[in-house]
Amino acid sequence: MKISVIGCGYLGAVHAASMAQLGHDVVGVDVDVAKVEALASGSAPIFEPGLEDLLRAGAASGRLAFSTDAAAVRGARVHFVAVGTPQRRGENAADLTYVDAAVEGLLPHLRPGDLVVGKSTVPVGTAARLQARLDEAGSGATLAWNPEFLREGFAVQDTISPDRLVYGVPPGRRGEEARALLDEVYADAIGRDTPLIVTDFATAELVKVAANAFLATKISFINAMAEIADAAGGDVTALADAIGHDARIGRRFLNAGIGFGGGCLPKDIRAFAARAEELGRGESTAFLKEVDAINLRRRQQMVDMVVESLGGVVYQKKVAVLGLAFKPESDDVRDSPALDVAVRLNGLGAHVVATDPAAIPNSLRMHPQLGFATDTLDALRGADAVVLVTEWPEYRALDPVAVGGLVSAKLVLDGRNVLDAGAWRAAGWTYRGMGRP
Ligand code: UDX
Secondary structure, eight states, rough: OOOEOOSSHHHHHHHHHHHHHTTOOOEEEEEOOHHHHHHHOOOSSSSTTTTTHHHHHHHHHEEEEEESGGGGGTOEEEEEEEOOOOOOOOOOSSSHHHHHHHHHGGGOOOTTTOOOEOOOOOTTTTHHHHHOOOOOOOOOOOEOOOOOOOOSSSSSHHHHHHHEEEEOOOOOOOOOOOOOHHHHHHTTOOOOOOEEEEOOHHHHHHHHHHHHHHHHHHHHHHHHHHHHHHHHHHHHHHHHHHHHHHHTTTTTTTTOOOOOOSSSHHHHHHHHHHHHTTTGGGGGGGGHHHHHHHHHEEEEEEHHHHHHTTTTTOOEEEEEEEESSSSSSSSOOOOOOOHHHHHHHTTTOOEEEESSOOHHHHHHOOOOOOOSSHHHHHHHHHHHHEEEEEHHHHHOOHHHHHTTSSSSOOOEEEESSSSSSHHHHHHTTEEEEESOO
């Protein structure tokens, strides 16, 4: 099937490449010339395992092309809208400028019977508004909402073999046709057991924000428990293991530390709460403000722990910061708690030397005032404190005996609770985690 994908950022680039991999004839459209050129030459503008292989395979097969020309979508039967919905400046609500522009840009090129499929995360009510716009313009096209649940670092895998599919479709015959087209698009992505939920627009839009709100709540819950464990002298990691054995709770997303960041969870919970307020249901999502507040204060708690461990003064102390990305296997520093901790320590006058396997270029662009080292051992050399803030496998695997000889003081602060406290202490280090005795 011929498919177009509007927006070639994180979501769109992965979606376009994955659809070509599934055998479709795909064109990705974006206004950013540099991005389109990079993608067309098989180079991924983002760090995402497996993406470059798909881009190259797609180009070689002739099934994947990229363009800055909106008219390139002509002839496609299904058009995915995968543009960003960032937080509005100075507000919590989502900015729908790019979604609206994508639909307006499609209008002159649509044929009756085409399907426009929203993948962006939007405030509930957007799909109904966009369907009305397609109708009012006389496009004859139908809209469907098909939220995306991909995780950075696993984006290709999550797109090619999703753990569930959700289609929000209009009622009646149009909805049935939309469903049939989406089934055809995903025919090779879904196993026989892949759950498929076909529902209305509002539910499909809500599924996405509800999932992210739940995940954010789970993380802030365990971080709140970490605060109590710190005050009471308990160990939040043992607590998480113990409650996680209850299948109703589950162990995943119960890792306490400096909290969540990235391009989705923080902005999505804020936009969800803002939309709920518009709907007169602010009280239903009031708890999300608390989830956000718990999450944000973890960063300062980490900084306070560093300051306290260094005897109250960090000025001119050398602090090795391990990690900048908001999570491992990503170069993304959007709302990254790790980068935020580095910036706050720098603001206190510490001599920060930060390192990360992938996220130094993005961090440097935003915060050139920080010190960076591409080599982990260079970052550690002469450090008065080592602060682990993104749990990359190479930091988890550090040998406390071997690196003990590099630092000025054997002080390690584990913002992700991933190091073996016993092993580090046995090697003569002072170890402190978050919510661990
Ligand atoms: C998230 C959702 O998981 C995904 O389904 C949605 O489509 C987009 O948003 P992503 O932003 O890629 O995906 O990251 P995720 O793996 O969810 O991690 C988010 C943040 O939470 C990271 O900063 C991570 O470090 C943090 N986190 C995660 C914790 O602090 N503790 C945990 O137990 C899990």
